[in-house]
Amino acid sequence: MSARVLVVDDVPANVKLLEARLSAEYFDVMTAANGTEALAICRRAECDIILLDVMMPDMDGFEVCRRLKTDPATHHIPVVMVTALDSPADRNRGLEAGADDFLTKPVSDVVLIARVRSLTRLKMMTDELRMRAITSLEIGMQAPERSAVADTGKGGRILLVDDRQSSYERLATQLAAEHTVDVEPNPTEALFHAAEGNYDLLIVSLDLNNFDGLRLCSQARSLERTRHVPILAIADAENSTRLLRGLEIGVNDYLLRPIDKNELLARARTQIRRRRYTDHLRDNVQNSIEMAITDALTGLHNRRYMESHLATLAEQASTRGKPLALMILDIDYFKSINDNYGHDAGDDVLREFAVRVRKSIRGIDLACRYGGEEFVIVMPETDLHVAGMVAERLRRSIAGEPFAIHKGTKRIEVTISIGLTTLEKKGEAVADVLKRADTALYRAKHDGRNRVVSQAA
Template sequence: MSARVLVVDDILINVKLLEAKLSAEYFDVVTALNGLDALAICERGEADIVLLDVMMPGMNGFEVCQRLKSGPNTAHIPVVMVTALDQPSDRLKGLDAGADDFLTKPLDDTALFARVRSLVRLKSVTDELRNRALASRRLGIADPLAAAASETGLNGRILLIEDRPASQERLSTALSAFHVVDVEADPHQALIKAAEGEYEAVLVSLDLQDHDGLRLCSQLRSLERTRDVPVLMLGEADDRARILRGLEIGAHDFLVRPVDRNELLARVRTQVRRKRFTERLRDSVQSSMEMAVMDQLTGLHNRRYLDTRTAVLFDESVLRARSLALLVLDVDRFKTVNDTWGHDAGDEVLREFADRVRACTRGIDLVARMGGEEVVVVLPDTTLEAAHAVAERIRERVEAEPFSIHRNARAISVTVSIGVASRRAGDASPAEMAKRADDALYRAKESGRNRVIVASAA
């Protein structure tokens, strides 16, 4: 797996040594001799992962890491702190600064490469989401990266899979101070619970009795409902080979027994934060997609989606020799509503109008706002007679009850005129069908409004 690795160290010989090792493993290597240069490289998007020395003059590694993890444009970049410091307090300080891992010199090359590959793989999951989320700024959505970077990683929902009672008690007590923790000793039940529980992190003991903990990790990473949940392995110090294997198959992190309470909390918090970061980006992408095809006032599809989807439905109707109908709806005297009661009242009427139309249609029907007070409904597999019945149902539903305006302070009567048409054998495009429905709507307006007119089927 190729990736751009930024090596940051103020000692040139250390930089050159790591550069040579990583290049031999087919990584692209970028280097920096101080924290400011490292920050600039990351801001320009020139690094997929950072190997960061702690002891540097001016700005130490802890500060560099903290700044990277708090910046909207760099929070997603994995940081591995590399140092000669080996005290638990130093490790905790690095993890609290937001580091994804903390490796002690002299480095074990196999462990280093496994960690780099694992973190790069995880980062690749978020990169496409980030790019799409950035595009959502143009649609007026609040900056998704800033919101994601501000996540604390606290109050997570955690599943602990452990069958040692003493370890269960110790780990769950520590985690419960900051998270909601469920404990499960049975691996089979744990897998079911993980799939149903919407957890933000799962801790798996590799030493489960009569069960392979690595296989459980693999299952969690492969099941659709759990593949996005961070998995942390709990292993013994002499179980290095299995831990590295776990990273290769997709586990996100690991802890070595005896587990330090503070390190446990820091690593779980990091994983919860990363999951929420990814979810925020995914939500932003979903919102931007919806904004591209939805009308924000009514929640109906917009004109762009209507044109595209109607063409697809029309082609399918021709190919399968199935019926297709179209309704054009227009709120009667809508300008009078705006002029008399104000545009806010007009918006309230349009929202309620959209809700009533939706209530009279099926899930497979396409309901879209053309603009202003005009709505189009496309009805697949629907004859002209059935479409007329749908239109009458909508007309009656609109007329039946007054529309509330001014936040329920007033109620006004509203009616709708509707034109109906269906696909003819000679139609070359949906535009011809839409034109007939539009002409029928015009006749409904001319005939006194609050009525349905059906275009001739011939």
């Protein structure tokens, strides 16, 4: 895996040692001799992961990590502290500063490379989501970086999978200080429980009786509902080899027994913060896709979506020899509604019109706002006669009940004119169908409005 690793240490011998280890595994290694230099490199987005020493002259590693994790531009970069400090207090201080891991020198090559690979995979996945979410900024959606920096990581929902009562009771009590915790002592039920529970974190013991905890982790990664839920593995010290194997199959973090309460809580917060951030990124991507094809005012599909999707529906109809009906709807005298009652009233009418349209058509039908007060409805597998019945029902639905405007303080009469046609000839151009429906709409308006006019192919 090619990734850019930044090694930050003021001791040249330490830098050369780490550089040699990482270069042998084909990582691209950058170096910085102090915290100020490291922060500048990170702000320029020149690295994928940071290996950070603690004891440095200008500012210590704890302060460097804190600054990285509180800066919206750099908070997503994984930080691994690699230091000679080995007390629980130092470890917890590093994790509280936002470090993703805290490795004590001397660090074995296997452990170091496994951790770098695991965090690099995570960083690259996050980068892809961040790139896709850039569009959301361009259409006015809020970026998640600032909320991610402010997130405490508390208040998460955790599923603890452990079949040793003394162990899970102690862990659940410790975690309950900051989170909602469910315990699943039966590992065969754990995957179903995880899939249904909408959890922010899975904590899995790898020392289960008569069950392979790594297999459970692997299954969680392969199941759609749990694929993105972070996993924190717990094991006895002699099972460190299995933990490294777990990092390869998708475990996000691990703890060795005996477990320090503060470290447990710090690592849980880190994983939950990251889960919330990536979920926000995915939501932004999904929302930007929906906004690109949806009319913001009415919630119907927009013209761009209609033009691309209509071609597909027409091709399917031609291939299967099925009819396809298309109607163009225009709200009568809509300009006078805006002029007499204001544009807010016009928006009220458009929103309510969309609601009534949805109630009058089937789920397979395509309803779009074509522009202004014009709308298009495409009805697959529908002939001209049936489509005419639907159009007349919709016309009566609009004309039969006044529209509420100005927050319900006033009601006004609204009518629509509809031009209707069908795609009958195989291979007929979509533009010709739209033109024919538009011609029928013109006739409906010319003949007095509030009516349906059909025009056969």
